[in-house]
Amino acid sequence: MNLRQLRAFVLIAEHRSIRAAARALFVTQPAATRSLRELEQSVGAELVRRSARGVELTAYGEALYKRAVQILQETRKAQEEIGQMRDGEGGTLNLAFSSAALTVLPAALAAFRARMPRVAVAFNEVAPPYSHEQLESGRYDFLVQTEYDGDIDDGFARTPLFTLPLAVGARTGHPLRRARSLAELHDALWLLPGNIQAPANLLRLAFAAHKLPPPRDVIPCQSIAVALAIIAESDALGIFVRNLFDHSLLPRGLRMLPLAHELPAARVSILTRADSPPTPAAQCFIDCLLEALAAPARAQA
Template identity: 40%
Template sequence: MKLNSLRDFLTVAERGSLRAAARSLGVAQPALTRSIQELERELGVVLFERRARGVHLTPMGEVFQRRAASVRSDLRRAQEEIDQLRGETHGHLTVCLSSVPHIALLPNALRPFRTRYPKVMLNVIDAVFPRVEASLLDGTIDCYIGPPPEEIPGETAMEKLFDNTRVILGRKGHPLAHARSLRELVDAEWITTSITHKAEEELGPLFAKHGLPAPKLVMQAQSALSFLVAMAYSDMLMMLPVQWVQFPLWRDVLAVIPVEEVLPAPPVCILYRTGLPLTPAAEYFCDMMRRASMHMHTLAD
């Protein structure tokens, strides 16, 4: 199987048409068609379903795309690893960070990383693990930093950076600002960050544990900007990691409602694929995030 065939296949899959892929690659469309046909003959399956408006992956094509994307990522990473070991400072690094490492770790890690690798293109994705699991496993993402999933995929390793806790947040001047227990917040409206279809999974068990009725969930969001705008311009509350209120940019907007109940939070961890070492740039980025996390232990003490 030729590497050019993988390149051609992935470009057609990403562009959605042979014509667009041929333009992108700078090759003649008939030559690209022959390349795809040869690949299909070699695999013994049909990879694309031809339609009036472009092409779509077949189920077999979708399976092959995941593997082909992983091969492409591994080859790119291998070239960049060799270059960086030779002293070069260029390349690409794609990381996924949840809100906590964005707020608490990245500010202290970004400057030293840029100083050490000024020519590396850093792509930062704002998400939690379930949304990027496939991308981590196929090599599109170098590493993920944030709360871990309930079950760690067999092809990944996990390293805990620090334990965490949550607080109740609302806008400055919130009418329930003087509440001191969850019981006083049973009539409040809540935003949930749950990414499942069962939004009550995040707050429901906490309220039930203290013998309280289910909270009134009126909004579901994953974006930090959505959280901030919604809380700043309404009376909705959120349960978020404590780092949110410690972040200087938001101190004048949000305030903690100091309830007496303990509000546990998942730890913050680094996850990466096993069996394939991180590039020097990726390892250095993780080291800077580890170093930044030591400050979190100091705060906890």
């Protein structure tokens, strides 16, 4: 088993086609097929089989695919780490951020680019569970995620940044705009990132804190921009960190409902893989985030 074979196998699995994988590898189709067959001989099992829908993974292939992605990502990180230790530059960062982190992200990015200008950075929006799978596989270097303020045992290492109160948002003319409790909002339509059934879901926790069952009419929406646009033009409601209502990202006509009681606090944390230390570039960006967070406090001191 070698990296060439694993790289070919991963691309075949993702493209569901040997021909497409060969194009991505800039090799001939027979060469990609040969790499796959060598890998199958190495592990002593059939990894893929052809079907009417293209190439599909066997049970052995599914098991190896997850490991192969991690191996290739760890290899990339090792190469970049050596390069960054040697000359302080080069490599890539693939990051995912929740909207709550927008207050510190611009300053952190500016500081990072001043320190490591040749490191390429790509941003994604946090979208559990997909973003967690990407972090676990090594495709994301780290996440900055909004979650409930409590202990979470999911195998990731956490560096808390700050906690924020939550608020319910609705359009200006919403029929429930004068509601004073979550009980009055139970039967409304909600837009929510993630899975409403997840134990750590912020909306579920908010209703549970007031001994209420979770709303029944919930549409998962993994994009905060899409959710805000829909809420601003419909009777859907959303639960957000309160500082979002002071941000320019917020559409006109979207307001915070004047509830008479507090909602559970949300925590914004940096998530990394516990078994894979950040590369120097990733650690530098994390340091820049922490410094950007501390800057307002220093200015007021």
